[in-house]
Amino acid sequence: xxxxxxxxxxxxxxxxxxxxSVGGKTIHAVSxxxxxxxxxxxxxLVGESGCGKSTLGRAVLQLRQAVSGxxxxxxxxxxxxxxxxxxxxxRRVQLIFQDPIASxxxxxxxxxxxxxxxxxxxxxxPEERWRRVSEVLSAVGLDPxxxxxxxxxxxxxxxxQRICIARSLxxxxxxxxxxxxxxxxxxxxxxxxLNLLEEMKxxxxxxxxxxxxxxxxxxxxxxxxxxxxxxxxxxxGPSEQLFARPAHPYTALLIEAIPVPDPDVRPTTxxxxxxxxxxxxxxxxxxxxxxxxxxxxxxxxxVPELRVVAPGQxxxxxxxxx
Amino acid sequence: xxxxxxxxxxxxxxxPTPRGNLRAVDHVDLTVGxxxxxxIVGESGCGKTMLSRAVLQLLPKKAKxxxxxxxDGQDLTTLPAEKLRKLxxxxxxxxxxxxxxxxxxxxTIGTQLIETIQEHLELDLAQARQRSIELLTAVGIPAxxxxxxxxxxxxxGGMRQRVAIAVALSCEPKLLIxxxxxxxxxxxxxxxxxxxxxxxxxxxxxxxxxxxxxxxVVAGRTDEVAVMYAGRVVERAPxxxxxxxxxxxxxxxxxxxxPKLDVPPHTPLPAIxxxxxxxxxxxxxxxxxxxxxxxxxxxxxxKPRLSPAExxxxxxxxxxxxxxxGRA
Ligand SMILES: Nc1ncnc2c1ncn2[C@@H]1O[C@H](COP(=O)(O)OP(=O)(O)OP(=O)(O)O)[C@@H](O)[C@H]1O
Ligand SMILES: Nc1ncnc2c1ncn2[C@@H]1O[C@H](COP(=O)(O)OP(=O)(O)O)[C@@H](O)[C@H]1O
Ligand code: SF4
Ligand code: SF4
Ligand SMILES: [Mg+2]
Ligand SMILES: [Mg+2]
Numbered sequence: 170x171x172x173x174x175x176x177x178x179x180x181x182x183x184x185x186x187x188x189x190s191v192g193g194k195t196i197h198a199v200s201x202x203x204x205x206x207x208x209x210x211x212x213x214l215v216g217e218s219g220c221g222k223s224t225l226g227r228a229v230l231q232l233r234q235a236v237s238g239x240x241x242x243x244x245x246x247x248x249x250x251x252x253x254x255x256x257x258x259x260r261r262v263q264l265i266f267q268d269p270i271a272s273x274x275x276x277x278x279x280x281x282x283x284x285x286x287x288x289x290x291x292x293x294x295p296e297e298r299w300r301r302v303s304e305v306l307s308a309v310g311l312d313p314x315x316x317x318x319x320x321x322x323x324x325x326x327x328x329x330q331r332i333c334i335a336r337s338l339x340x341x342x343x344x345x346x347x348x349x350x351x352x353x354x355x356x357x358x359x360x361x362x363l364n365l366l367e368e369m370k371x372x373x374x375x376x377x378x379x380x381x382x383x384x385x386x387x388x389x390x391x392x393x394x395x396x397x398x399x400x401x402x403x404x405x406g407p408s409e410q411l412f413a414r415p416a417h418p419y420t421a422l423l424i425e426a427i428p429v430p431d432p433d434v435r436p437t438t439x440x441x442x443x444x445x446x447x448x449x450x451x452x453x454x455x456x457x458x459x460x461x462x463x464x465x466x467x468x469x470x471x472v473p474e475l476r477v478v479a480p481g482q483x484x485x486x487x488x489x490x491x
Numbered sequence: 492x493x494x495x496x497x498x499x500x501x502x503x504x505x506x507p508t509p510r511g512n513l514r515a516v517d518h519v520d521l522t523v524g525x526x527x528x529x530x531i532v533g534e535s536g537c538g539k540t541m542l543s544r545a546v547l548q549l550l551p552k553k554a555k556x557x558x559x560x561x562x563d564g565q566d567l568t569t570l571p572a573e574k575l576r577k578l579x580x581x582x583x584x585x586x587x588x589x590x591x592x593x594x595x596x597x598x599t600i601g602t603q604l605i606e607t608i609q610e611h612l613e614l615d616l617a618q619a620r621q622r623s624i625e626l627l628t629a630v631g632i633p634a635x636x637x638x639x640x641x642x643x644x645x646x647x648g649g650m651r652q653r654v655a656i657a658v659a660l661s662c663e664p665k666l667l668i669x670x671x672x673x674x675x676x677x678x679x680x681x682x683x684x685x686x687x688x689x690x691x692x693x694x695x696x697x698x699x700x701x702x703x704x705x706x707x708v709v710a711g712r713t714d715e716v717a718v719m720y721a722g723r724v725v726e727r728a729p730x731x732x733x734x735x736x737x738x739x740x741x742x743x744x745x746x747x748x749x750p751k752l753d754v755p756p757h758t759p760l761p762a763i764x765x766x767x768x769x770x771x772x773x774x775x776x777x778x779x780x781x782x783x784x785x786x787x788x789x790x791x792x793x794k795p796r797l798s799p800a801e802x803x804x805x806x807x808x809x810x811x812x813x814x815x816x817g818r819a
Contacts, residue, residue, distance in 0.1 A: 211756075217677045218648065325766060326535070355535045355704045360748040360762035367757060382677045389750040389760060408756045426682040428707030430746055432734045435711055444649055444680065 178205040178241075179376045180229070180344055185238035187221070187228045196448050198224040200400040201238075203475075206344075211370065211377040213391030213408065215384055215423065217445055221400045222380045223267075226346045229378070230264055231255060242344065260290055263337040267349035269329035273321040279306075280317030283336045290340055305335040308372065309365060327358035334365065338373060346378045351386060363389055384423050388412060393481075396420045399445050399456040402475060406482030416484035416491045419457050455487065463488045495522040495561075496698050497546065497666055502558035504541050504550060504722075510771040515541035515554075517722035517773075520797075523666065523715075526696040528689075530709030530730070532745065533719035534767055539702045542719070543668050546700075547585055548575050563665060581611040584664035588671035590651035593658060594643045600627075600654050601639030604661055611662040626657040630687055649680035653687070660691055666698045674703070685712060706746050710734060715804075718742045721767050721778035724797055728805040738800055738812040741779045777810070785811045 187199035198221045206212045214222050227233040229240050231247050240247040242258060250258055263286075266272040273282055280302055287298045303313035309331040321329060330350060337345055347366065351359040367390060370377060381387045387394055388408050396404045396411075396419060404417040415421045446452055446459055455473050458464040465488070473485040504516035515538045523529045531539050544550045546560055548567050560567040563582060567575065579585075587593050595603055604623035608614060614622065620639070627635035630653040643651050652672060659667055669688060673681035689712050692699045701709060709716050709730065716733050718726040718741065726739035737743045747761040765782045768774050776791040777783070783790065788810070795808040801815065 217679055327766070356706075356745060357534055357748045357763040358766075360750075360760035361764070363750070364759050364762055367759065383750075384678070385750040385752055388752065388756055389754070389758070391756055412752060422679060424752075426678045427752065428678075428681070428685075428705060428710065429752075430707040430710045430734070430749055432710045432731050444647055 177208060179208040179243055180204075180206040180378070181239075181241040182225075182229060183239040183241065185225065185228060185240065186236040187224050187233060188236050189224075191449075194449050197400050197451055198448060199228060199235075200451075202397075202400075202402055204395060204402070204405070206376055206378060208376055209374065210393065211379055211391045213387035213394040214378060214380045214397060215382060215387050215394060216397035217382060219445060219448065220397045221448070222382075222397060223348050225397070226264065226348050226378065226380055229346065230262055231259065232264075260286075260340050261342050262344045262346070263340065263342040265330075265333050265337045265345065265347045265350050268353055269326055269333050269350075270321065270353075272333055273329055275321050277320075278317065279319055279321070279324075279332055280313075282321070283317075283332065283339055286336060286340050301339050302335075305338045306332075308338065308369065309335045311335070325358075326354055327361060330354065330358075330362050331365065334362075334369065338369060341373070342375070344376045344378070346380070348380045349382070350379075352381060352383070359386070366390060383427070384412075385427050396423065399448055399451050401456055402485060403457065404482070404484040404486075405475070406479070406484075410479065410482055414479065414482075414491050416478040416482060416489040417457075417486050418461050418463055418488075418490065420484075421490060422460075455485075494524060496525040496527075496563060497521070497523040498559075498561045499542075499546060500559040500561065502542065502545055502556065502560065504538070504545050505555045506541075506551065507553055508771060510769075513771045514722055514773060515770065516545060518558075519719075519722075519724050521717060521724065521727075523698050523700060525665065525698055526692075527715070528692060528699045528701065528713045530713035530716040531700060531702045531719060532704065532706055532709055532716060532742075534704055534745075536767060536770070537719045538722040538770075539719055540670055541722075543585070543670050543700065543702060546668065547579060547583065549579075549585075577611070580607060580664075581662045582665040584659035584662070584667050586652070586655050586659050586667065586669045586672045588674050590648065590655040591643060593655040594651060596643055598642075599639065600641055600643065600646075603654075604639070604658055607658055608661050622661070623657075626661055627654070629660070629691065630654070630657045631683065632657070649676055649684065652676060652680075652684055656684070656687065656691070660695070663695060664697060666700070667692070668700045668702070670702045671704070672701070673708070681708075688712075705749070706742075707749060718745070721773075722770065723778065723808065724806075725779070725809070726807040727797070728807075732802070732805050736805075736813075736815055738805070738807040739809050740783050740785050740811075740813060743813055744782075777808075785813075787811060 182204040185202045189196040228235045283302045284298045292298055306313040351362050391408050394408050394411050398419050403419045452459050454469040454471050458468040467487050473487050475483040475485045478484045478489050478491055499521040502516055502519045506513040545556050605619045608619040624635045632653055673684050713730050716730050717724045720741050726742045744763045763782055768778055777795050780786040780790040795810050797806045797808040799806050
């Protein structure tokens with residue numbers, strides 16, 4: 170299935186399935202997801218907590234083994250690479266985590282934390298390492314001389330996220346997965362970090378997979394957006410188009426739920442009460458049907474496939490809004 | 492201010508720390524009328540939680556509070572502990588950011604609800620149980636009878652927050668304080684929880700304080716907004732007036748920093764540079780001056796006082812306020 174006309178995608182995910190098994194039960198965390206990300210593009214990935222965003226990110230990085238499907242990075246299938254070949258390829262792909270403070274080792278100094286990927290990659294020359302570390306620390310707006318010797322607890326959440334971003338850039342990656350990099354941050358610091366990510370992207374020519382649950386945040390930085398629900402993709406399309414004319418009822422719901430800072434806009438009350446069903450026993454047919462105002466019998470019996478609804482825009486829905 | 496259900500007068504909260512005294516709340520005055528909703532907005536660390544804990548008389552032991560907290564005709568700062576305990580949970584309730592702070596992990600949902608109800612209201616077990624079921628239904632929990640036997644960890648974050656709200660509402664409080672009730676939740680769940688709070692607030696004619704760092708959260712859901720920065724209230728106004736005309740540069744900057752849906756992707760966000768000042772090293776002048784793009788003259792040497800603008804209801808603390816109609 171072609172999801173993007175990109176002639177030369179840097180990252181291509183094909184029919185990826187990832188499951189966890191807990192107490193003899195199977196959690197269908199990612200079910201048959203296909204995606205393409207063009208070189209230099211930012212693809213936003215949104216969806217509610219537990220819908221499988223982080224699992225997808227981890228499976229792309231081979232931190233979690235997929236049940237089936239392919240992950241093609243620059244033409245190489247990462248799922249079939251092993252040992253040194255996989256390590257080499259993985260160096261070109263980095264991850265930034267949701268909780269900046271928890272993802273930094275509290276007992277190590279900032280300089281060592283940021284240098285760690287270099288050590289693992291076998292860069293032996295300490296001077297060369299320091300050169301790289303100070304380059305990326307300066308790039309994220311921190312003074313290398315001032316911060317290198319300090320410990321994580323001496324920094325705020327926003328500064329810890331800067332350190333995490335520096336660490337992810339130290340190996341000069343081409344592709345960075347940002348897993349909710351600003352969800353734990355305040356409005357004002359969030360804006361600083363989003364701007365920083367955009368700057369870093371331009372400066373280092375990065376391709377990004379940007380994961381978040383807040384559509385407004387995703388829209389600010391993404392060329393295209395993919396919407397996920399309970400392990401499946403609902404909709405993919407160019408950011409502005411998707412916002413202006415969502416095709417999938419779930420995308421529309423996410424847009425409606427964004428709090429608008431305008432007292433004349435009465436907050437919506439049409440958000441259906443309820444939360445996603447359990448990924449252990451996802452609903453038959455369309456997984457969104459238990460919360461969807463448009464659901465009918467067909468939605469319960471037939472899994473909707475992603476189909477073109479507008480140029481570059483795809484939705485998996487039997488009764489799309491457009 | 493007669494008629495106010497809650498009035499905080501000249502509240503100061505000092506916390507001793509190894510780095511010296513930390514003034515978490517700095518001369519705050521606030522009022523909330525019966526049945527009204529007040530939003531308190533500000534960045535992390537600006538004192539929102541300490542202020543709400545001062546109202547609840549739940550400050551850390553080492554904290555020192557001065558000023559008065561008048562609630563329903565009594566000064567809470569002088570009320571004996573036993574009376575306070577009765578008041579909290581009865582007419583003064585709270586919902587925290589992390590629902591696990593309000594809930595007891597080793598007790599079932601049912602036990603927590605029933606115990607709270609029986610502690611404050613004269614109902615027998617069957618009546619208290621019935622009321623618990625009604626409350627869980629009211630907060631949108633499906634199959635409430637079964638939930639009574641479940642423990643908090645068996646519920647999702649959104650469900651737990653609903654239960655925490657049910658516990659808070661169980662004794663028909665006159666004032667509910669919700670401290671970042673949705674910050675830890677998804678946007679869709681956030682919308683549901685905020686709708687739920689608004690509905691219950693109206694139905695019960697209860698006063699409410701919503702604390703958040705997101706101006707979007709308070710815009711459509713409050714009567715009045717107080718913006719806090721570095722322990723102080725720096726702007727306060729009826730919600731429509733505030734959004735129509737922000738006077739304090741910090742409020743304007745907070746609003747500008749929100750990602751907007753009508754702006755194309757990759758537009759740089761007008762972030763507020765830097766961070767709030769170290770609260771153990773208070774600045775001489777306006778606390779916002781190092782980050783303020785309008786800072787000039789006495790901003791760095793003198794503290795602006797919170798004073799009325801064109802109307803008595805709209806207060807701000809700034810030497811060079813944004814001119815009326817000055818915002819594009
Ligand atoms: N290590 C694990 N073992 C078992 N189940 C897991 C594990 N990690 C995740 N899951 C489950 O897989 C599903 C997808 O989880 P995932 O963390 O990918 O979601 P997410 O979209 O990233 O959510 P969030 O927004 O909360 O970060 C969830 O039901 C989750 O509970
Ligand atoms: N238990 C505590 N001991 C010492 N300082 C504290 C404590 N709790 C909060 N503070 C400090 O008080 C100030 C205000 O904190 P808080 O009221 O929690 O802010 P907010 O809720 O606005 O994020 C901050 O500087 C914070 O670090
Ligand atoms: S397929 Fe049916 S249930 Fe699913 S989103 Fe479309 S209309 Fe709703
Ligand atoms: S008093 Fe001065 S520094 Fe403070 S907000 Fe107003 S203009 Fe800015
Ligand atoms: Mg996640
Ligand atoms: Mg707080």
